[in-house]
Amino acid sequence: MSKTSRRVRRAYREEQLARICTMPERTFGPAFGMQTTEVDQQSWDAGKDAPNDYYHFRDNGANVLAVAHLDTVVTPKRRTPAFRDTQHGPRIVSGALDDRLGAYVILDLLPQLGVTCDQLLTVGEESGQSTASFFESRKDYDWIIEFDRTGTDVVMYQYEDAASRRAVEASGAKMGHGSFSDIAFLEQLGVKAFNWGVGYRGNYHSPQGYAYLNDTFGMVAKYLRFHAQNAGLAMPHTSYSWDDDCLATDDAGRFSCEFCEARYSVDPVTAICSICRTCQDCADVEDTCACYLPAALQREHAPAARVMTSERTYPVHTSMSN
Numbered sequence: 001m002s003k004t005s006r007r008v009r010r011a012y013r014e015e016q017l018a019r020i021c022t023m024p025e026r027t028f029g030p031a032f033g034m035q036t037t038e039v040d041q042q043s044w045d046a047g048k049d050a051p052n053d054y055y056h057f058r059d060n061g062a063n064v065l066a067v068a069h070l071d072t073v074v075t076p077k078r079r080t081p082a083f084r085d086t087q088h089g090p091r092i093v094s095g096a097l098d099d100r101l102g103a104y105v106i107l108d109l110l111p112q113l114g115v116t117c118d119q120l121l122t123v124g125e126e127s128g129q130s131t132a133s134f135f136e137s138r139k140d141y142d143w144i145i146e147f148d149r150t151g152t153d154v155v156m157y158q159y160e161d162a163a164s165r166r167a168v169e170a171s172g173a174k175m176g177h178g179s180f181s182d183i184a185f186l187e188q189l190g191v192k193a194f195n196w197g198v199g200y201r202g203n204y205h206s207p208q209g210y211a212y213l214n215d216t217f218g219m220v221a222k223y224l225r226f227h228a229q230n231a232g233l234a235m236p237h238t239s240y241s242w243d244d245d246c247l248a249t250d251d252a253g254r255f256s257c258e259f260c261e262a263r264y265s266v267d268p269v270t271a272i273c274s275i276c277r278t279c280q281d282c283a284d285v286e287d288t289c290a291c292y293l294p295a296a297l298q299r300e301h302a303p304a305a306r307v308m309t310s311e312r313t314y315p316v317h318t319s320m321s322n
Helices: 003-011 014-022 025-031 097-112 162-170 213-229
Strands: 035-038 054-058 064-069 082-086 089-093 118-122 143-149 193-197 210-212
Touching: 003 097, 003 213, 014 097, 025 035, 025 054, 064 097, 089 213, 097 118, 097 143, 097 210, 097 213, 143 213, 162 213, 193 213, 210 213
Parallel strands: 064 118, 064 143, 143 193
Antiparallel strands: 035 054, 054 118, 082 089, 089 210
């Protein structure tokens, strides 16, 4: 572990992560002193309880915007995290890591490390209806950062170019391939956007999702380097024409495949194309992809249980103070 990674680990607060995993979406606004903005958006699936009609925002006087989404595929009762100390470092298991782990990074960990960003928390991302699309700012940001990425690479979607790739690689991070996240809906801000890997793995849209937090600490350490290397540097982005189907969804939330270009063929939960069977997140075919596993295979792909101390769990929180 690098010196910077050790610094990140010292700033880590397990109880804060547990609370952020379990807080109801609505409570983040008052808990973190954020302004909540209602938006006019109807859910494509009225039977779902997940919210999709507001966002929270806090202007901290920064020139970088940090983004996370609060909605999860699992129900609130299945978000409760369990923590263990293993030979590979601390591990968290929870159905909320996509993207409550990212929310923890931008709301608590980065501020503990002296990094100030404006903060945008969205809902609706998991159904392809991120309320990021409604966000507008009078401020010109330098860039946008999000921690909503499985594993330990960085993706940029439509924002990627040679200069931004070099900036990421100069921090020690590697570029990867992905489908979309909140930042894909923020082109209206006119700046580059980065989705930074935060370390969650396995069947992360289920209670079996997990992260070895040393991966998280390592990626945050690389972001600290990126942030310092590019401080004060504006990274403008010019939108280019996308096909009409690129981010469009049908009534069931299905979107078009980036690989075979089949229209409305990608399941919004599994991210698997029904035609070519390719995962839009990792680019593997369904047989080898481990991003979203059926229940029968969850045990086979579960993390090794090299436990050094007893498991720690926390109660579900309905509110918290910042």
